[in-house]
Amino acid sequence: MSPDALKAIARAHAARIVSGEITPAAGARAMWTDVFYHLELGDHSVDQFVYWADAIDDADSEERRQFCESAIIRIAQEFLRNNQ
Numbered sequence: 774m775s776p777d778a779l780k781a782i783a784r785a786h787a788a789r790i791v792s793g794e795i796t797p798a799a800g801a802r803a804m805w806t807d808v809f810y811h812l813e814l815g816d817h818s819v820d821q822f823v824y825w826a827d828a829i830d831d832a833d834s835e836e837r838r839q840f841c842e843s844a845i846i847r848i849a850q851e852f853l854r855n856n857q
Contacts, residue, residue, distance in 0.1 A: 774811050783808045783819055784856055790849040797845035801826035818856075821848045 783804060790800035804822035812818065825848065829841035 776813065776816070779808050779811055780818075780856055784853060787849040787852040787856075790846060791853065797842040797849075798826065798829045800849065801829065801845045819852075 786795075786800050786804045786807065789795045790797055795803070801822045804819050805826050809819050809823050822845065825841055825845045829838060829845070832838040832841055
């Protein structure tokens with residue numbers, strides 16, 4: 774898949790996270806599976822989604838889960854701002 778197509782998929786996932794259409798956890802996991810694994814070596818544009826998808830899966834309290842969700846929403850907003 775071309776880098777432009779992957780960026781479009783990533784933007785769509787980020788927009789769905791920000792709009793609340795999907796949960797932050799589901800959006801971060803989708804970014805991981807649909808984008809991260811297909812990027813060219815050295816492209817780190819969605820690394821933070823992978824980190825937080827893993828972190829939210831390991832959250833051991835509701836407070837930690839909410840922290841992870843907030844982080845995912847914030848990075849989705851940043852991703853959209855930086856990749857228009």
